[in-house]
Amino acid sequence: GQSLEQPSEVTAVEGAIVQINCTYQTSGFYGLSWYQQHDGGAPTFLSYNGLDGLEETGRFSSFLSRSDSYGYLLLQELQMKDSASYFCAVNTGGFKTIFGAGTRLFVKA
Amino acid sequence: DAGVTQSPTHLIKTRGQQVTLRCSPKSGHDTVSWYQQALGQGPQFIFQYYEEEERQRGNFPDRFSGHQFPNYSSELNVNALLLGDSALYLCASSIDRDRVIMANEKLFFGSGTQLSVL
Numbered sequence: 001g002q003s004l005e006q007p008s009e010v011t012a013v014e015g016a017i018v019q020i021n022c023t024y025q026t027s028g029f030y031g032l033s034w035y036q037q038h039d040g041g042a043p044t045f046l047s048y049n050g051l052d053g054l055e056e057t058g059r060f061s062s063f064l065s066r067s068d069s070y071g072y073l074l075l076q077e078l079q080m081k082d083s084a085s086y087f088c089a090v091n092t093g094g095f096k097t098i099f100g101a102g103t104r105l106f107v108k109a
Numbered sequence: 110d111a112g113v114t115q116s117p118t119h120l121i122k123t124r125g126q127q128v129t130l131r132c133s134p135k136s137g138h139d140t141v142s143w144y145q146q147a148l149g150q151g152p153q154f155i156f157q158y159y160e161e162e163e164r165q166r167g168n169f170p171d172r173f174s175g176h177q178f179p180n181y182s183s184e185l186n187v188n189a190l191l192l193g194d195s196a197l198y199l200c201a202s203s204i205d206r207d208r209v210i211m212a213n214e215k216l217f218f219g220s221g222t223q224l225s226v227l
Binding site for chain 1: 156
C-alpha cells in the first residue's frame with residue numbers, strides 16, 4: 001500500500017521554531033509538497049521538493065531525503081496565524097498526488 | 110485573476126439522491142483534480158481530468174463520475190448517495206507542463222463544497 005505518516009498534533013509558542021516530519025512509502029515518487037489549511041479554508045501550496053535538500057521560502061523551509069523517504073517542514077518565527085493543519089503530499093508520478101492525514105499546529109501566545 | 114471557484118459551497122442531500130458539483134479552474138490552468146476530504150483527514154484523490162478525459166482515478170466506486178468541458182471547467186457527479194459520502198469535496202487545478210512530472214507539482218485548491226448526506 002501507499003502511506004504518508006506525519007504527527008497528528010504539534011503545539012508551539014509564538015516566536016518559536018517547529019518542525020513537522022513526514023515519512024512516506026509509495027509505489028512511485030517524483031516529489032514532496034506541503035500544504036497549509038486553515039479551518040474552513042482551502043489547502044494552499046507552501047513548498048515542493050523534487051530533489052534532496054533544503055528549500056527556503058521566507059519563514060518556511062522544507063527538506064527532503066529521498067534515500068530515507070523522509071521530509072520535513074520547518075516553520076520559523078511562529079505567529080498565531082500559523083495555527084492550521086499542515087499536509088505533506090507525494091507526487092507519485094502519473095497524475096496522482098497522495099496526501100497525509102495532516103498535522104494540526106497550535107500556536108500559543 | 111480569479112482563483113479556483115467551486116459551487117455550491119454547501120449542499121444537503123438524502124441517501125439515494127444524486128449530486129453535481131462544479132469547478133472553474135484558475136485562469137491559465139488546464140488540468141482539474143477532484144479530492145474528497147473527510148473531517149480531520151487529508152484529501153483523498155478521486156480523479157483527474159485533462160483534455161476533457163479522465164486520465165487517472167483513485168479508489169472510488171463508479172458512482173463517482175466526472176466531466177471536463179472545453180473551457181477546462183469540470184463537474185463531479187455522485188449517484189446513489191450514501192451517508193459515508195458526507196465530506197468536503199475539493200477541486201484542484203494545475204498546469205500540464207509536463208504530462209508525467211510537473212502536472213502535480215503545485216495544486217491550486219478551491220474552497221470546496223461541503224456535502225451532507227442525511
